[in-house]
Amino acid sequence: MDIKLSTQPYKGTRDFYPREMKLRNWFFGKIRKSLECACFDEYDGPMLESLDLYAAKSGEELAKEQTYNFTDRGGRSLAIRPEMTPTVARMVAAKMGELNYPLKWFCISNMYRYERPQRGRLREFWQLNVDIFGCDTFEADLDVIESAVSLLRAFGADETMFRVHINNRRFFNDAIAAIAGTDVEGSRKVSKVVDRKNKVPRENYEADLKALGLDDEQIAKIDALYKMDVREATALCPDSVGAKELTALFDALEKTGLLKYCMFDFGIIRGLDYYTGTVFEVFDEAPENNRAMFGGGRYDNLVGLFVKNAKISGVGYGMGDVTLENFLTTHGLVPDLDNEGVKVLVTRFDDVPLEAYTALVDTMREGGVRAALYLGSKKFGKQIDFAAKENYSHVVIMGGSELAEGMVKIKNLATREETVVAHEALADFFANKTATSISYDALMEGKA
Amino acid sequence: MDIKLSTQPYKGTRDFYPREMKLRNWFFGKIRKSLECACFDEYDGPMLESLDLYAAKSGEELAKEQTYNFTDRGGRSLAIRPEMTPTVARMVAAKMGELNYPLKWFCISNMYRYERPQRGRLREFWQLNVDIFGCDTFEADLDVIESAVSLLRAFGADETMFRVHINNRRFFNDAIAAIAGTDVEGSRKVSKVVDRKNKVPRENYEADLKALGLDDEQIAKIDALYKMDVREATALCPDSVGAKELTALFDALEKTGLLKYCMFDFGIIRGLDYYTGTVFEVFDEAPENNRAMFGGGRYDNLVGLFVKNAKISGVGYGMGDVTLENFLTTHGLVPDLDNEGVKVLVTRFDDVPLEAYTALVDTMREGGVRAALYLGSKKFGKQIDFAAKENYSHVVIMGGSELAEGMVKIKNLATREETVVAHEALADFFANKTATSISYDALMEGKA
Numbered sequence: 058m059d060i061k062l063s064t065q066p067y068k069g070t071r072d073f074y075p076r077e078m079k080l081r082n083w084f085f086g087k088i089r090k091s092l093e094c095a096c097f098d099e100y101d102g103p104m105l106e107s108l109d110l111y112a113a114k115s116g117e118e119l120a121k122e123q124t125y126n127f128t129d130r131g132g133r134s135l136a137i138r139p140e141m142t143p144t145v146a147r148m149v150a151a152k153m154g155e156l157n158y159p160l161k162w163f164c165i166s167n168m169y170r171y172e173r174p175q176r177g178r179l180r181e182f183w184q185l186n187v188d189i190f191g192c193d194t195f196e197a198d199l200d201v202i203e204s205a206v207s208l209l210r211a212f213g214a215d216e217t218m219f220r221v222h223i224n225n226r227r228f229f230n231d232a233i234a235a236i237a238g239t240d241v242e243g244s245r246k247v248s249k250v251v252d253r254k255n256k257v258p259r260e261n262y263e264a265d266l267k268a269l270g271l272d273d274e275q276i277a278k279i280d281a282l283y284k285m286d287v288r289e290a291t292a293l294c295p296d297s298v299g300a301k302e303l304t305a306l307f308d309a310l311e312k313t314g315l316l317k318y319c320m321f322d323f324g325i326i327r328g329l330d331y332y333t334g335t336v337f338e339v340f341d342e343a344p345e346n347n348r349a350m351f352g353g354g355r356y357d358n359l360v361g362l363f364v365k366n367a368k369i370s371g372v373g374y375g376m377g378d379v380t381l382e383n384f385l386t387t388h389g390l391v392p393d394l395d396n397e398g399v400k401v402l403v404t405r406f407d408d409v410p411l412e413a414y415t416a417l418v419d420t421m422r423e424g425g426v427r428a429a430l431y432l433g434s435k436k437f438g439k440q441i442d443f444a445a446k447e448n449y450s451h452v453v454i455m456g457g458s459e460l461a462e463g464m465v466k467i468k469n470l471a472t473r474e475e476t477v478v479a480h481e482a483l484a485d486f487f488a489n490k491t492a493t494s495i496s497y498d499a500l501m502e503g504k505a
Numbered sequence: 506m507d508i509k510l511s512t513q514p515y516k517g518t519r520d521f522y523p524r525e526m527k528l529r530n531w532f533f534g535k536i537r538k539s540l541e542c543a544c545f546d547e548y549d550g551p552m553l554e555s556l557d558l559y560a561a562k563s564g565e566e567l568a569k570e571q572t573y574n575f576t577d578r579g580g581r582s583l584a585i586r587p588e589m590t591p592t593v594a595r596m597v598a599a600k601m602g603e604l605n606y607p608l609k610w611f612c613i614s615n616m617y618r619y620e621r622p623q624r625g626r627l628r629e630f631w632q633l634n635v636d637i638f639g640c641d642t643f644e645a646d647l648d649v650i651e652s653a654v655s656l657l658r659a660f661g662a663d664e665t666m667f668r669v670h671i672n673n674r675r676f677f678n679d680a681i682a683a684i685a686g687t688d689v690e691g692s693r694k695v696s697k698v699v700d701r702k703n704k705v706p707r708e709n710y711e712a713d714l715k716a717l718g719l720d721d722e723q724i725a726k727i728d729a730l731y732k733m734d735v736r737e738a739t740a741l742c743p744d745s746v747g748a749k750e751l752t753a754l755f756d757a758l759e760k761t762g763l764l765k766y767c768m769f770d771f772g773i774i775r776g777l778d779y780y781t782g783t784v785f786e787v788f789d790e791a792p793e794n795n796r797a798m799f800g801g802g803r804y805d806n807l808v809g810l811f812v813k814n815a816k817i818s819g820v821g822y823g824m825g826d827v828t829l830e831n832f833l834t835t836h837g838l839v840p841d842l843d844n845e846g847v848k849v850l851v852t853r854f855d856d857v858p859l860e861a862y863t864a865l866v867d868t869m870r871e872g873g874v875r876a877a878l879y880l881g882s883k884k885f886g887k888q889i890d891f892a893a894k895e896n897y898s899h900v901v902i903m904g905g906s907e908l909a910e911g912m913v914k915i916k917n918l919a920t921r922e923e924t925v926v927a928h929e930a931l932a933d934f935f936a937n938k939t940a941t942s943i944s945y946d947a948l949m950e951g952k953a
Contacts, residue, residue: 061810061811061812061813062555062557062558062561062595062810062811063555063557063811064595064596064598064599064811064812065599066550066551066554066595067551067553067554067555067581067583068579068581070551070552070553071551072548072549072550072551072596072599073548073549073550074548074596074600075546075547075548075610078546078547078548078549079546079547081549082547093875094870094873094874094875094876095870095875095876095877096848096850096875096876096877096895096897098523098526098527099523099526099527099530100520100521100522100523100526101520101521101526101529102514102520102521103514103515103518103519103520103629104518104552104585104615104617104629105515105518105573105585105617105629106514106515107510107511107515109510109511110510113510125553125575125577125583127573127575129573129619130619131516133515133516135515135573137552137553137585147510147512147514148512148520148522150512151512151513151520152522157891157894157895158881159880159881161877161880162523167552169552169553171577171578181551181552181553189880191881192880192881194880194881194882196859196878196880196881197880200878200880203863207870309859309860312858312859312860313859313860313863313864362509362510363509363510363511363512364509364512365509400544402544410760411644411757411760411761412757412760412761415651415761416761422542422543422655425542426542427541427542427543427544428542428543428544429543429544429609429648430644430648432607432609432637432640432642432644432645432648433606433607433639433640433642433644434642443605446605447544447605449544
């Protein structure tokens with residue numbers, strides 16, 4: 058065959074070579090452990106879903122534009138999932154009557170969005186999704202925010218590195234109504250303009266509000282909200298349900314010691330047709346990563362897309378692997394992934410039969426030590442080079458004379474220290490080493 | 506909105522609720538651990554690839570028929586990956602000069618095949634892929650077969666439950682040539698017919714061979730090969746390179762103690778245009794799962810699809826989650842996944858402030874105990890029901906009087922035993938319990 062194919066991955070997707078994979082496994086392993094410790098259960102769903110799921114939530118045009126979608130041979134319109142929420146809402150709806158509420162669920166899966174790749178945004182990404190279904194009080198909002206703080210703290214992040222910006226969609230609407238003196242429909246129109254405040258030139262923003270009947274004083278009052286703390290802001294409309302929810306949540310954040318990681322931010326809206334109560338984003342405080350890492354909030358009506366009059370409220374968030382990786386790297390929170398702890402290469406000489414070497418490897422593996430036989434016939438020096446490049450911590454050396462004596466030489470590649478031990482003492486030698494170094498297991502299980 | 510959407514997953518795909526996910530995480534966790542212990546490194550690639558990758562390997566027609574494929578807005582023909590091998594060959598080709606051979610790589614990823622769903626076959630499945638690149642001697646074949654045996658043994662499977670059926674493609678061709686007395690092109694034609702032996706009626710098989718000039722005696726000799734052991738079979742053409750490879754591999758299997766899991770099987774061919782040496786399949790010995798669980802072998806030319814004259818030989822196998830799950834279930838190798846070890850629910854009463862409860866939860870989590878606060882306002886009995894259904898092992902009970910005394914009551918839900926401890930002794934109480942029960946960590950990390 059003469060065709061030579063491109064070795065590049067498809068635009069906006071990535072190859073995860075072992076080094077990149079180790080990093081991804083490390084951080085998702087730590088996240089999984091943190092969430093499991095808080096009794097969240099993992100789930101997963103299919104990569105392909107009916108396009109209707111996204112059309113029902115976001116409108117058909119947007120769904121078609123933002124997803125990879127196509128028609129199968131049976132005429133079904135399908136999309137590669139661009140997000141997890143419609144899938145999890147479908148799953149909850151499918152077993153609505155038999156599930157044990159409140160559900161605390163998470164998932165870590167890959168998704169596709171059809172967009173122009175840029176820093177922090179790719180076409181294929183992995184996303185953590187955390188949700189609680191079936192608890193409609195602020196305790197669930199607190200629990201999901203706590204889980205987000207805990208998983209960042211598990212990496213060693215502190216309150217100087219990230220901040221949870223919190224708002225409430227009901228409060229947003231009520232505050233706008235209180236300031237603008239509008240009816241429900243009028244407030245909705247004003248809210249749509251305010252939602253675009255930071256995305257359009259100031260003069261257009263003001264002109265749009267004035268077209269809806271607002272004067273300079275009212276516009277200044279809205280501006281002032283962006284600088285207020287939660288007490289000042291909620292004082293504007295104290296009888297608003299949203300204001301009460303915000304107050305209850307911030308009281309609980311204070312009493313449970315989480316407030317130092319959080320702040321009220323009137324600028325957090327997260328679109329206008331989806332969330333119904335608390336909304337929040339977690340920002341990386343490093344100026345070069347000026348993006349929200351997590352975004353989420355409360356949505357009351359998603360399960361209702363599937364089951365008429367279903368009343369199962371959800372609250373949750375999503376977090377992408379790309380922004381998290383930027384965060385961890387920028388703040389120096391990634392450990393030395395080349396230090397894999399004890400990992401032993403058995404080197405080979407021609408005068409020793411293969412099975413004598415595999416017996417050593419078997420002994421070590423049975424003792425829980427990561428071990429492998431060098432595959433190939435290169436010279437000893439090349440075998441040592443291989444071991445060093447592949448992060449082996451030790452090599453085991455056994456020529457014909459060591460075999461006859463029932464001994465092996467162990468060389469520590471970092472210290473160059475050499476030890477001679479009997480074959481039967483090999484696993485024990487490394488069992489002790491494992492206990493005193495960062496083990497690969499601990500690294501992968503997120504304990505390091 | 507009035508549209509009520511279907512709650513069914515797309516045909517041939519599955520929803521993984523927490524129970525199913527726990528099973529999948531458990532068995533892939535054990536597999537990951539077994540392979541890491543043998544120094545295999547994990548990698549991953551994108552879900553979407555250029556359709557050309559599959560067309561170059563299998564022909565455009567077959568690639569289009571078997572994959573989900575479509576054209577993106579830039580006119581690129583894409584396919585959702587139906588297998589991992591073209592991706593990993595692309596990745597090796599892309600960094601051919603900088604990688605440290607031999608590579609021992611594995612990956613656990615989801616794939617899609619466009620086919621009619623049936624037992625053991627779905628449209629979306631997860632697949633383990635294990636490969637060694639850059640070692641062209643039998644040691645690599647031995648190492649991948651050893652890894653397959655080890656990971657099944659890690660589940661407690663023994664030689665009565667599975668068998669590795671091994672053949673060699675070079676030997677297959679040479680044996681046919683030796684019996685039929687054909688030249689290279691004639692042998693190729695005969696091989697194509699023999700490859701279909703078990704898929705067509707006997708009379709058609711014989712007629713096809715006779716049309717190629719074979720007589721009854723030659724046909725009987727081919728039949729006899731299916732009943733021979735490796736020594737008898739290789740004696741037919743002892744100078745064949747394939748026969749020598751087979752002999753070397755079986756000698757090594759015997760000397761390393763793996764032979765009891767393996768057998769020679771002339772019926773293992775695995776298609777005719779792909780593999781170049783050793784080929785093997787691992788069969789479930791249970792009659793109701795009459796399928797190969799793993800299939801693989803040596804392929805010399807895949808990296809060459811990308812880089813002209815590239816000489817990087819590979820050997821490896823793939824294994825799907827569906828057949829593995831059938832195997833584990835049939836042979837009783839799945840542990841009680843409802844036993845999650847220590848997992849503690851803090852129940853609530855109205856007369857105790859929230860932060861007094863969250864402090865207990867925090868104490869336990871900091872001590873490494875899985876713990877959560879009951880979310881909601883149901884009565885105590887309902888909270889206990891919730892805990893039992895969600896596999897909590899213990900509940901912590903603290904009313905106003907216990908709070909005042911600085912004590913909590915701990916109830917073991919299995920034994921109904923109750924213990925009263927001081928707040929500060931809570932984490933220690935469970936730390937001891939964790940050590941004496943199957944912990945969730947151990948379960949998830951594949952140690953149970």
